C-alpha cells in the first residue's frame with residue numbers, strides 16, 4: 157500500500173477557496189450577499205472575485221505579499237477573503253476601531269503592498285499613512301517602510317465620490333478578467349491570512365494562517381455549530397476578527413446568504429433579523445448586553461429562533477439565560493487568534509434540556525470540548541506540564557495541538573518558538589476540567605489574583621457580581637493589600653432602575669451581596685463604579701487599564717480603613733467621564 161503515490165487527482169492542497177467555486181456551481185442563483193439595496197448571487201460573487209483577483213495580479217502582487225484592508229462588514233470585505241488569496245497574496249484585515257498609530261504599526265510590520273480603505277475610514281487611513289511616512293515609533297513596527305498603494309472602496313449604495321488616489325474598488329472589478337481562475341496553490345501550508353491579536357495582554361502579534369488551517373477550521377466549526385445548508389447569516393461579528401471566525405469562508409461552503417451590516421447597533425440587528433429571516437449570527441458576549449438593552453419592547457420575543465455563537469470573552473451565565481428568553485439560541489465557543497478562531501465549543505448534551513434554566517446557563521457558560529480538527533486539548537500544570545485531574549477544581553493552563561493552529565507569528569521567530577513548546581501551544585488561559593471532560597476557563601494567567609497565598613479567579617468573582625440584578629458589567633483585578641499582598645478590586649457599571657437612576661447602588665450594597673455569596677477572602681476590598689468599562693477594539697475589557705487605576709487605591713489592613721480621601725485626581729476624572737469619553741479614550 158505504501159507504493160500508492162499521491163498524485164494531482166487524489167492529493168489537492170486544502171484551501172477554503174474551493175468553497176467559492178463550488179458555491180458558484182451548486183448554488184449559482186442563490187443569494188450570496190445582501191447589503192442594504194444591493195444583492196448578489198453566488199455566481200456573481202464568484203465572477204467578481206475572479207475579476208478582482210486578476211486586477212490584483214496587474215499590480216505585480218506576488219506570493220506572500222500582504223494586502224491590507226480597513227473596512228467594516230460590507231460586500232467588498234467579504235469578496236476580498238477570496239479574491240486576495242486567489243491572486244496568491246495574503247489578506248490582512250485591520251480592525252476599524254484601532255487608532256491611526258496602531259494602523260500605521262500594522263502596515264509597517266506587515267509590509268503591506270496594497271491598502272484597501274472603506275470610504276468612511278479615509279480620514280483615519282490618511283492619519284495612519286502620515287505616521288507611516290514619519291516612521292513613528294511603535295513596539296511592533298518601527299522605522300521607515302515603503303508606502304502601500306491605496307485603493308478606495310466607495311459605498312455601493314450611496315457613493316461618496318471620496319478618493320484616496322487614482323484607484324477605486326469597483327473599477328478594479330470592472331476591468332478584471334472574469335476568466336481568471338486564480339493562482340494554482342502548490343502547497344496547503346502557504347499563507348492565506350495575517351491577523352493581528354487584540355493586544356489585551358501584550359502588544360498585538362501578527363498571526364499567520366495557512367490555507368490548510370483555514371480550511372480545517374472552517375469545516376470543524378460548521379460541524380461543531382451544526383450549521384445546515386443555506387443559512388441566513390447576519391454579520392454582527394466583524395470580519396476583521398479572525399476572518400469572522402472563519403465564517404467568511406464557511407457561509408460559501410454552506411451556500412448561505414451573507415447579510416452585511418455596516419453598524420451592528422441593536423436596532424439594526426433587530427431590523428435585519430426581521431427583514432431577512434436571519435438564522436445565524438456570531439458575537440462577543442458584550443453584544444448580548446447591547447441587544448438586551450436595546451430590544452424593541454418589554455414583551456419582545458423572536459418569531460423564529462436565531463442561533464447565536466458567542467465567544468471572545470467569558471460569558472456571564474445570567475446573561476445567557478436572559479438572552480435565550482428572547483428567543484436567541486446561544487452556543488458558546490472559546491478561541492483565540494492563534495487557533496484560527498474557535499478551538500473549543502460547548503457542545504450541548506440532550507439530557508441537559510431537562511435541567512432548570514439557571515443550571516443550563518451555568519453548563520453553557522463552560523468553554524467545552526475541542527473542535528474536530530484539534531488532535532489534542534489538555535489542561536496542564538504550568539510547572540510540571542502534566543495534565544490536571546478532571547475534578548472541576550484543579551487549575552492549569554490550556555494547551556492545544558492540531559492542524560488548525562497558526563503557522564506562527566509573522567517576523568517574530570522568538571515569539572513563535574516560545575508559543576510552541578513541547579509540541580503544543582500554551583494559551584495563557586487558566587482552566588479546570590470537569591468530570592465530564594468539559595473545560596471551564598477560570599482566568600487568564602496574567603489576571604489571577606493571589607491573595608494571602610490563595611489563588612482567586614477573577615472570572616468566578618465576576619460571575620457572582622453579574623448575578624446582582626443591578627450590575628450591568630463587572631471586571632475584577634488585583635490591587636495591593638498591606639496584609640494579603642493582593643486583594644480583589646471590582647469595577648462595575650450599573651443597570652438603571654425603573655426610574656432610570658444608576659447611582660442608587662453603593663459599595664456597601666455590593667460588598668454585602670458578595671459576603672452573602674462568596675467566601676470572605678474573595679470579597680472585593682474596593683468597589684469602583686464607572687460610567688463605562690474601558691474595552692479593547694474587540695470588545696474585551698482592558699484589565700491592564702483597570703489595574704493601573706487600582707494602583708491608586710489604598711486600603712488599610714482592616715476593610716473599614718479604606719482611605720477614600722486619598723482617591724487621586726486621575727481616578728476622580730475617570731469616574732466623572734461620560735460613557736462616550738471612556739469608550740473613545742480606551743480604544744487601542
Ligand SMILES: Nc1ncnc2c1ncn2[C@@H]1O[C@H](COP(=O)(O)OP(=O)(O)OP(=O)(O)O)[C@@H](O)[C@H]1O
Pocket residue numbers: 353354355356357358359360361466467468469470471488489490491492493494523583584585597600694696
Ligand atoms: N469563550 C471564552 N471564554 C473566556 N475567554 C475567552 C473566550 N473566548 C476567548 N477568550 C479569551 O480571548 C483570548 C483570545 O483573544 P484574542 O486572540 O483576540 O487576543 P487577545 O488574547 O485578547 O490579545 P493579546 O494576545 O494580544 O493579549 C483567549 O486567550 C481568552 O483569554
